[in-house]
Amino acid sequence: MGDAMDADTLLLAVVVATALVFDFTNGFHDTANAMATSIATGALGPRAAVTLSAALNFAGAFLSLEVAATIATGIVETGAITLTVVFAGLVGGLAWNLLTWYFGIPSSSSHALIGGVVGATLIAAGTSAIKIGEIVGKVLLPAVLAPLTAIAVATLGTYLVYRLTRSVPERARERGFRLGQIGSASLVSLAHGTNDAQKTMGVITLAMIAAGTLGEDAGTPLWVIVASAAAIALGTYVGGWRVIRTLGKGLTDIETPQGFAAESSSAAVIFASSHFGFPLSTTHVCTGSVVGAGLGKRLAQVRWGLAVRMGAAWLVTLPAAAAVGALAWAGASSIGGVLGVGVVFAAALLLSGLLYLAARRRPVHAGNVNDEWSGGLVPARL
Numbered sequence: 001m002g003d004a005m006d007a008d009t010l011l012l013a014v015v016v017a018t019a020l021v022f023d024f025t026n027g028f029h030d031t032a033n034a035m036a037t038s039i040a041t042g043a044l045g046p047r048a049a050v051t052l053s054a055a056l057n058f059a060g061a062f063l064s065l066e067v068a069a070t071i072a073t074g075i076v077e078t079g080a081i082t083l084t085v086v087f088a089g090l091v092g093g094l095a096w097n098l099l100t101w102y103f104g105i106p107s108s109s110s111h112a113l114i115g116g117v118v119g120a121t122l123i124a125a126g127t128s129a130i131k132i133g134e135i136v137g138k139v140l141l142p143a144v145l146a147p148l149t150a151i152a153v154a155t156l157g158t159y160l161v162y163r164l165t166r167s168v169p170e171r172a173r174e175r176g177f178r179l180g181q182i183g184s185a186s187l188v189s190l191a192h193g194t195n196d197a198q199k200t201m202g203v204i205t206l207a208m209i210a211a212g213t214l215g216e217d218a219g220t221p222l223w224v225i226v227a228s229a230a231a232i233a234l235g236t237y238v239g240g241w242r243v244i245r246t247l248g249k250g251l252t253d254i255e256t257p258q259g260f261a262a263e264s265s266s267a268a269v270i271f272a273s274s275h276f277g278f279p280l281s282t283t284h285v286c287t288g289s290v291v292g293a294g295l296g297k298r299l300a301q302v303r304w305g306l307a308v309r310m311g312a313a314w315l316v317t318l319p320a321a322a323a324v325g326a327l328a329w330a331g332a333s334s335i336g337g338v339l340g341v342g343v344v345f346a347a348a349l350l351l352s353g354l355l356y357l358a359a360r361r362r363p364v365h366a367g368n369v370n371d372e373w374s375g376g377l378v379p380a381r382l
Contacts, residue, residue: 007337007338008083008211010338011083011084011087011211011337011338011341012083012207012208012211012213014087014338014341014342014345015083015086015087015090015204015207015341016204016207018087018090018091018094018345019086019090019200019203019204019207019228020200020227020228020231021094021231022090022093022094022097022109022113022200022203023197023199023200023228023231023232023235024231024232024234024235024238025094025097025098025101025109025235026097026109026113026196026197026199026200026232026235027054027057027231027232027233027234027235027236027237027238028101028235028236028238028239028240029097029100029101029109029235029240029243030106030109030192030196030236030240030243030282030283031050031053031235031236031239031240031243031244032106032240032243032244032246032247032248032283032286033106033188033192033247033266033282033283033285033286034053034056034057034185034188034189034192034263034286035049035050035052035053035185035188035189035244036243036244036245036247036248036286036290037181037185037247037248037254037258037259037262037263037290037293038181038182038185038259038263039244039248039369039370040248040249040254040259040370041178041181041254041255041256041258041259042178042370043177043178043179043181043182043185043256043259044181044182044185046239046241046244046366046369046370047239047366049185050236050237050238050239051237052182052185052186052189053185053189053192053236053237054233054234054236054237055189055233056186056189056190056193057189057190057192057193057196057197057229057232057233057236058193058229058230058232058233059190059193059229060189060190060191060192060193060194060197061193061194061197061198061201061225061228061229061232062225062229063190063193063194075114075117075118075130075131075134075135075138075139076117076118076121076129076130076131077125077128077129077130077131078206078209078210078216080121080124080125080128080129081121081125081129081206081209081210082124082210083207083210083211083341084120084124084329084332084333084340084341085117085120085121085124085125085210085329086117086120086203086206086207086210087207087328087332087341087344087345088116088119088120088124088325088326088328088329088332088344089113089116089117089118089119089120089121089203089325090113090116090117090203091116091324091325091328091344091345091348092112092113092115092116092117092119092120092321092322092323092324092325092326092328093109093112093113093114093115093116093117093321093325094112094116094348094352095112095116095321095324095348095351096112096115096116096317096320096321096324097109097112098352098355099355100243100313101240101242101243101359102242102355102358102359103242103377104242104243104245104246104250104364104377105243105246105309105310105313106243106246106247106283106286106287106310107283107310107313107314107317108143108281108283108284108314108317109196109199109281109283110195110196110199110281110282110283111139111143111281111314111317111318111321112317112321113199113203113321114135114139114318114321115317115318115319115320115321115322115325116321116322116324116325116328117203117206117325118130118135118318118322118325119321119322119323119324119325119326119329120322120325120326120328120329122322122326123326123329123330124329124333142273142281143281143284143314146269146273146281146284146285146288147284147285147287147288147291148288149269149285149288150265150266150269150284150285150286150287150288150289150292151288151289151291151292151295152292153265153268153269153289153292154261154262154265154266154288154289154290154291154292154293154295154296155292155293155295155296156292156296157261157262157264157265157292157293157296158257158258158261158262158292158293158295158296158297159296159297160261161177161257161260161261162257162296162297165257173256173257174256177256177257177259177260178256180256180260181256181259181260181263184259184260184263184264184267185259185263187263187264187267187271188263188266188267188270188282188286189236190267191266191267191270191271191282192270192282193229193232193233194270194271195270195273195282196232196282197228197229197231197232198228200228200231200232201220201224201225201228202220204220204224204227204228205218205220205221205224208221208224239366241363241364241365241366241369242359242364242377244364244369245364245369245370245373245377246306246310246377247286247287247290248369248370249369249370249371249372249373250303250306250373250377251287251290251291251294251302251303251306251307252290252291252293252294252301252302252303253301254290254293254294255297257297258293258294258296258297259293261289261292261293261296262286262289262290262292262293263289265289265292266282266285266286266289269285269289270282270285273285281314284314287307287310291307303373328344328348331343331344331347332344364377
């Protein structure tokens with residue numbers, strides 16, 4: 001009996017650690033959402049931007065728990081969930097996060113996590129354990145509507161800021177909007193914390209319910225909130241320079257009024273989704289806002305080829321993460337117990353290390369993240 005309890009405790013510890021690693025990757029993968037446009041326009045220096053974003057991500061995690069509740073109980077039947085399923089779902093989300101980071105694609109960490117959990121649950125417990133209606137209503141529909149809403153709001157906002165400030169001298173307008181961008185980018189970081197950090201809180205809560213250490217109706221423990229907030233803040237501080245470069249320099253050439261409009265639009269949409277408990281992709285929203293900022297300025301150029309490639313990545317996020325989650329569950333279950341989870345964890349760690357080493361061969365960093373876009377992720381000058 002004691003050995004079984006020790007094994008369950010160890011397994012829960014591994015799952016919690018994996019969840020916090022996912023949260024860390026969520027932070028560095030999604031730093032671009034808040035700060036890419038401010039870095040691109042020079043409103044904030046790269047290091048100052050990620051430091052500010054990290055602090056506000058941490059604070060934002062304490063503002064709401066609606067999204068955590070959706071992740072914990074809203075996408076799969078908790079009675080069908082085991083610790084191995086939760087672990088495999090996290091591996092699916094991690095794999096997609098790291099792959100898209102390597103290619104500099106601003107994809108959805110939210111959808112990667114949800115896809116991983118759904119894929120692992122599907123192969124472990126069947127379709128009856130999947131809350132299809134909830135996924136459609138709270139994940140898929142917002143995934144379509146959020147970027148479209150952000151495009152519309154940012155397009156209108158960009159048009160208005162140029163229209164309303166057309167008589168202001170360019171130097172004064174530039175200085176004013178740079179200051180405004182600091183505030184609007186800060187709002188996006190705060191909003192990101194209210195939405196994304198909670199996804200990890202929800203998964204850890206789900207794992208604790210599966211382990212029997214929490215009841216199904218229990219709230220999220222304080223230590224889970226603090227640990228999740230700290231992990232995403234640390235990841236944000238590290239800075240996902242590859243994704244920041246794509247979003248800040250690749251989609252369109254951003255000026256300060258556009259950056260202000262894009263960030264303000266993103267913050268409004270994300271705060272609204274957090275209020276209603278939608279585990280929204282902040283990446284989709286912020287990318288939509290950047291596209292809208294390009295459309296809202298006369299003669300601005302949107303690089304539609306890159307936008308289409310990003311859209312294609314968004315379409316395959318859920319199924320790709322689900323496939324990895326299912327594969328991770330099958331691998332761990334075929335060996336069984338803590339050993340099976342440990343083997344899959346070690347394999348994931350090895351593959352992550354190899355991907356990191358590959359990225360180091362052509363690095364994007366604070367020193368070259370703002371170089372002119374020449375059609376590729378990595379600048380010619382390293």
